[in-house]
Amino acid sequence: MSMPAPIAPGTRVDGFTVGERVHAGAMGCLYDVTAGGAAFPMLMKVPRLDTGVDAAQSLLAFDTEALILPRLHGPHVPRFVAAGEHESVPYLVMERVPGESLDRRALPLAPDAVAEAGAAIADALHELHSQDAIHLDLKPDNVVLRPDGSAVLVDFALAHHRELPDLLAEERRHAAGSAPYVSPEQVLGSRSDARSDLFALGALLYELATGRAPFGAPRTLAGLRDRLWMDPAPPAAWVPALAPALQEVILRCLEPDPARRYQSAAHVAFDLRHPAEVPLTERAHRKTASGVLAQARRWWNARGHRLATQAEREAAPVVMVAVDTRHPDDPRQPDLQRATRRILSLSREFRLICVAVVPAELAGSPGQDPQVEHRIRLRHWIAPLAVDPARVSLHVLEAPDAAAALVDFAGRNNVDLIVLGAPAPGERARAGWRSGASTVTASAACSVHVVRRAGRLPGADREE
Amino acid sequence: MVLALLADVHANLEALSACLAHARDRGALRHAFLGDLVGYGADPGAVIDIVAEHAARGAVAVLGNHDAAIFGDDAYLNDSAAAAIEWTRTVLTPAQRAFLEALPLAVHEERACFVHASAAQPERWDYVNSARAAERSSRAAQRPYTFSGHVHDQLLYGSDALERMVAFRPRPGVPIPVPAHRHWLVLAGSVGQPRDGTPAAAYALVDLDAMRITFHRVPYDYDRAASKVRAAGLPEILAYRLERGV
Numbered sequence: 001m002s003m004p005a006p007i008a009p010g011t012r013v014d015g016f017t018v019g020e021r022v023h024a025g026a027m028g029c030l031y032d033v034t035a036g037g038a039a040f041p042m043l044m045k046v047p048r049l050d051t052g053v054d055a056a057q058s059l060l061a062f063d064t065e066a067l068i069l070p071r072l073h074g075p076h077v078p079r080f081v082a083a084g085e086h087e088s089v090p091y092l093v094m095e096r097v098p099g100e101s102l103d104r105r106a107l108p109l110a111p112d113a114v115a116e117a118g119a120a121i122a123d124a125l126h127e128l129h130s131q132d133a134i135h136l137d138l139k140p141d142n143v144v145l146r147p148d149g150s151a152v153l154v155d156f157a158l159a160h161h162r163e164l165p166d167l168l169a170e171e172r173r174h175a176a177g178s179a180p181y182v183s184p185e186q187v188l189g190s191r192s193d194a195r196s197d198l199f200a201l202g203a204l205l206y207e208l209a210t211g212r213a214p215f216g217a218p219r220t221l222a223g224l225r226d227r228l229w230m231d232p233a234p235p236a237a238w239v240p241a242l243a244p245a246l247q248e249v250i251l252r253c254l255e256p257d258p259a260r261r262y263q264s265a266a267h268v269a270f271d272l273r274h275p276a277e278v279p280l281t282e283r284a285h286r287k288t289a290s291g292v293l294a295q296a297r298r299w300w301n302a303r304g305h306r307l308a309t310q311a312e313r314e315a316a317p318v319v320m321v322a323v324d325t326r327h328p329d330d331p332r333q334p335d336l337q338r339a340t341r342r343i344l345s346l347s348r349e350f351r352l353i354c355v356a357v358v359p360a361e362l363a364g365s366p367g368q369d370p371q372v373e374h375r376i377r378l379r380h381w382i383a384p385l386a387v388d389p390a391r392v393s394l395h396v397l398e399a400p401d402a403a404a405a406l407v408d409f410a411g412r413n414n415v416d417l418i419v420l421g422a423p424a425p426g427e428r429a430r431a432g433w434r435s436g437a438s439t440v441t442a443s444a445a446c447s448v449h450v451v452r453r454a455g456r457l458p459g460a461d462r463e464e
Numbered sequence: 465m466v467l468a469l470l471a472d473v474h475a476n477l478e479a480l481s482a483c484l485a486h487a488r489d490r491g492a493l494r495h496a497f498l499g500d501l502v503g504y505g506a507d508p509g510a511v512i513d514i515v516a517e518h519a520a521r522g523a524v525a526v527l528g529n530h531d532a533a534i535f536g537d538d539a540y541l542n543d544s545a546a547a548a549i550e551w552t553r554t555v556l557t558p559a560q561r562a563f564l565e566a567l568p569l570a571v572h573e574e575r576a577c578f579v580h581a582s583a584a585q586p587e588r589w590d591y592v593n594s595a596r597a598a599e600r601s602s603r604a605a606q607r608p609y610t611f612s613g614h615v616h617d618q619l620l621y622g623s624d625a626l627e628r629m630v631a632f633r634p635r636p637g638v639p640i641p642v643p644a645h646r647h648w649l650v651l652a653g654s655v656g657q658p659r660d661g662t663p664a665a666a667y668a669l670v671d672l673d674a675m676r677i678t679f680h681r682v683p684y685d686y687d688r689a690a691s692k693v694r695a696a697g698l699p700e701i702l703a704y705r706l707e708r709g710v
Contacts (some may be wrong), residue, residue, distance in 0.1 A: 060625040063643060063646065090645070162635075162642075163638045164640060165622045165632035166630065166632065167624045167646070168629050169630045170624055170630055215640075
């Protein structure tokens, strides 16, 4: 197969009218296309097939995207429209996402803007990972920010999908992502670990925050391997005003051992949105790159990780428990605590969000700060569970409608499971937030675990 | 056109019937029987009759090593397999035996090759149990698609940029695109004697127009198949394997 001259504007291909060529790269070309009745702007992607062995690579990258893109859905990926062949060259038509590519931003960004863009990208990665796919080539050119601030991931040419053949499995040179962002395990040949995307996210956040790539842009395999043992200079070395929480998040993403990184993009998004809740470690306070001894230790540790690169991502749920802090002595509290403990015991890598909802009218009453008061009560409530404080965060929401507030908070924080108490006998008909369980169950986007007191069957409720 | 790929039925009537019904519900209009109709199981005659009926209506059927052992050499089979072949010879009618003898080693169509073992020297019954073996078979087939059995495993090999075969273990029920400009080698799994710890029958449905393949696992009444094996006086291990999928 060879690549004919660029497709001329005005050419008709299977109902699409080809417009201007908007990009010509080593792997392929992108054209604007239109079609009657199309609801959104579209792009046609065509592989570059005119350069020998590289043509085979280009076709493979194209095929990889053509396999995976139709399987993805949601606002964080371009919508797949069609795939076909034109003069024996395959093509792919997808949504042209409106917005600005991240590589157009002038760097460094202000720290708040870094956290905002980072959380949006982490949301998109979380969505992608929950669809069984891994991007494996996250970099500024592959992120489009929509006008509303949400992120869209583009270019799935190096991606991996758990339910589809990975034809790049035997590739080394071509499949190993982009040098400034690629994770150490990808350098060693791993293509099945979603945490690789979190390393790339860390490198990207580092660049957004400092204007520099954490490991430069090495051109050799040896140069790429440096990141197995080399600590990057902490972002604060370049931007002294950088918040410790942001540095903590960035450096945790950049841990060479996937097991020491975040285990879920949802956790990254959460920390970027709630910097006050980020547990700070030594990473947060680094001012200079580690000394020779620390680097040697990192190198020594990296040796062992070569075998662990294929490890499956551990389940790392975000669990949200709704606590009625207005009635701390309610006999149902121990049941909710027991249920929460049981749920958390199922995974080591959870993130627990404890939420109290305080009706807005109470928030306004004089002489007390409901934020402080209910936060103290939440802390007291969670204490018997002896959960690692680094995994817990406490939130007091002030809202007139508790159920709506819980559902909204869960939705914005990628919560996987909401745990809350069932209404007590006699309370079902009453207004107020305890009868919100059914509303939350009906309208939450995630699973909901409704805890009922042992021995209290729903039928028994009615008899009382 | 949806084509059902059925390999290694091994005289298991219950498993074959379940797969045929499953395929019919999903619009299969054509069938390919990828060898080893007999051996191990207790219903060789009934299975051959069903396959012969399908073949008369245009189904593909190729010879497997257990089928060949009926009228040829069985010295290389293990004891329980050889015992089953010995018993099978005593229960087949001349017509059923003749059907097996007439089966070709491989069938080549425009875009697909059907063969029990490797398309490179099918008569050697080499196992396609590595990427290299898959490359050899696919190259010899000279077609985008090579459909085979013999290895009682569901696996899909696809060619990469350097024409190396890359293995993929499919998840049952998930359609996988298989564009014809690459080479694909399909191990359809075993209908009648799955060995991956799951007793459910294994087969695949491929749509060559849409260039898409879906592997399936079909639950069937293996208790009944196993009790027939015991009733026929075949080695106990053959019944046990059906119950455990090993």
